[in-house]
Amino acid sequence: MEDIRNFFLKGYIDYRPNLVVDCAIFGYDGEQLLVLLVKDKIVTKWCLPGGYIRKDESLEQAAARVTADRTGIANLFLQQFKTFGDVGRNCNKGSWDEDKLAELIGVKIDNDNWLSGETASVGYYAVTDMLNAQPSTDFLSSECKWFPVTEVPSLGFDHDEMFREALLAMRMHLYHYPIGKALLQQKFTLKEIRFLYEALSGKKLNATNFPIKLQSLGLLTKLEEKKSIGGHRSPTYYKFNSETYEKALDEGLVLV
Amino acid sequence: MEDIRNFFLKGYIDYRPNLVVDCAIFGYDGEQLLVLLVKDKIVTKWCLPGGYIRKDESLEQAAARVTADRTGIANLFLQQFKTFGDVGRNCNKGSWDEDKLAELIGVKIDNDNWLSGETASVGYYAVTDMLNAQPSTDFLSSECKWFPVTEVPSLGFDHDEMFREALLAMRMHLYHYPIGKALLQQKFTLKEIRFLYEALSGKKLNATNFPIKLQSLGLLTKLEEKKSIGGHRSPTYYKFNSETYEKALDEGLVLV
Numbered sequence: 121m122e123d124i125r126n127f128f129l130k131g132y133i134d135y136r137p138n139l140v141v142d143c144a145i146f147g148y149d150g151e152q153l154l155v156l157l158v159k160d161k162i163v164t165k166w167c168l169p170g171g172y173i174r175k176d177e178s179l180e181q182a183a184a185r186v187t188a189d190r191t192g193i194a195n196l197f198l199q200q201f202k203t204f205g206d207v208g209r210n211c212n213k214g215s216w217d218e219d220k221l222a223e224l225i226g227v228k229i230d231n232d233n234w235l236s237g238e239t240a241s242v243g244y245y246a247v248t249d250m251l252n253a254q255p256s257t258d259f260l261s262s263e264c265k266w267f268p269v270t271e272v273p274s275l276g277f278d279h280d281e282m283f284r285e286a287l288l289a290m291r292m293h294l295y296h297y298p299i300g301k302a303l304l305q306q307k308f309t310l311k312e313i314r315f316l317y318e319a320l321s322g323k324k325l326n327a328t329n330f331p332i333k334l335q336s337l338g339l340l341t342k343l344e345e346k347k348s349i350g351g352h353r354s355p356t357y358y359k360f361n362s363e364t365y366e367k368a369l370d371e372g373l374v375l376v
Numbered sequence: 377m378e379d380i381r382n383f384f385l386k387g388y389i390d391y392r393p394n395l396v397v398d399c400a401i402f403g404y405d406g407e408q409l410l411v412l413l414v415k416d417k418i419v420t421k422w423c424l425p426g427g428y429i430r431k432d433e434s435l436e437q438a439a440a441r442v443t444a445d446r447t448g449i450a451n452l453f454l455q456q457f458k459t460f461g462d463v464g465r466n467c468n469k470g471s472w473d474e475d476k477l478a479e480l481i482g483v484k485i486d487n488d489n490w491l492s493g494e495t496a497s498v499g500y501y502a503v504t505d506m507l508n509a510q511p512s513t514d515f516l517s518s519e520c521k522w523f524p525v526t527e528v529p530s531l532g533f534d535h536d537e538m539f540r541e542a543l544l545a546m547r548m549h550l551y552h553y554p555i556g557k558a559l560l561q562q563k564f565t566l567k568e569i570r571f572l573y574e575a576l577s578g579k580k581l582n583a584t585n586f587p588i589k590l591q592s593l594g595l596l597t598k599l600e601e602k603k604s605i606g607g608h609r610s611p612t613y614y615k616f617n618s619e620t621y622e623k624a625l626d627e628g629l630v631l632v
Contacts, residue, residue: 136493137394138392138395139496173461175494176463178461178462178463179460179462200459204435205434205435206434206435207432207433207434237392238392240435240496242459242461292548292552292628295551295552296548372544
């Protein structure tokens with residue numbers, strides 16, 4: 121566990137200045153789409169989790185570290201979506217709890233501090249199923265929890281815009297990348313995958329056409345096994361075709 | 377015109393450190409897709425045009441300034457696509473002409489120089505018709521010209537990857553944003569707009585289905601006027617429907 125005072129006063133030794141990553145981590149609980157938010161000790165509002173980039177890390181590695189630290193899961197599906205760099209975006213005085221900061225650090229942070237310069241943020245989004253995720257705080261944060269995407273509170277800094285753009289980007293990527301694999305059990309019914317895509321896209325999908333489209337892309341493999349849901353109905357299980365799935369991740373597809 | 381020595385020695389007064397924008401400016405000449413490249417005085421290979429961000433500018437404003445300076449056209453369709461921040465990406469010694477730099481600056485640039493730190497680059501792409509563009513150099517560059525996207529030479533730093541990602545992103549956005557307006561004359565035939573989309577997407581499009589799809593989205597308005605191309609054929613002119621076009625830019629669409 122890093123020390124907050126050390127981070128503010130000596131962080132420039134390990135981290136790059138002027139650039140951070142922030143991550144919209146989307147989770148699916150089988151019914152709805154949620155996003156993971158953190159409450160920092162020194163920030164008055166909820167925020168997307170993020171962090172500075174170590175000097176020996178790429179942006180992607182920093183985002184992978186942040187998302188793994190917050191969820192306990194390594195190798196989440198991670199996609200950069202936009203960088204935010206408006207003048208003064210990180211200096212939003214209303215977002216900082218100045219008294220709390222002074223109390224924790226013991227000294228006043230001045231304009232020469234390595235954290236005081238104009239700082240841009242590279243936004244990533246990740247998707248995960250919530251069952252395996254264990255939200256965790258770090259040395260800077262006091263709370264970390266899931267919010268339904270339809271009930272996200274007003275966020276600190278420019279994170280309202282960031283969250284909105286993350287959701288938009290993920291919803292555009294849905295048409296081009298198969299991002300469902302991390303969010304479903306290994307075998308699933310056509311109804312289950314349609315419910316997932318409805319939660320991700322925020323749209324009702326056609327119960328007949330959507331599975332046909334998915335199957336025409338070769339993304340699904342039909343299994344022998346059927347799901348027992350009582351009565352006379354027993355929908356067939358499917359799984360993702362790993363080969364087609366990986367190829368689509370590399371080359372893109374068009375799912376409409 | 378800025379002075380190169382002043383920029384290297386005093387640039388930190390006007391510009392943010394550690395972050396630049398680089399821009400893939402795509403042009404269309406009625407037949408093929410091209411990209412604008414610059415040859416910097418102190419870089420041995422061709423590069424995408426770019427620049428540091430002034431302290432009073434947003435990232436978007438910096439990209440708009442760079443694209444306007446290079447093409448002579450303000451307000452190009454501009455879209456951020458990815459930020460590049462691998463460790464050492466800007467310190468590629470092979471890309472710099474060290475002797476030329478020393479000659480131009482008059483002193484050796486050391487590790488304390490404001491340009492020496494790890495620098496990430498925010499990538500933007502722009503699209504323009506080539507007829508109205510006038511490629512221009514700046515104080516750092518000696519050449520600025522168009523290359524067909526199929527004949528781009530090996531680029532400096534990580535610009536090979538940047539160019540590839542810009543093209544990929546533009547081609548994904550084609551399905552979601554109407555980006556053709558800046559690339560066609562005000563009135564055009566269905567064949568002309570199909571040729572444009574073929575150049576942008578790098579794919580052959582169905583001559584019958586593509587115009588039907590465009591029209592079903594309400595993007596086009598049919599004009600009374602016909603194009604005279606000799607013989608008995610005289611295809612109808614169309615123009616973009618401004619209202620639908622602007623709405624689609626705001627809200628996105630799905631063009632497949």
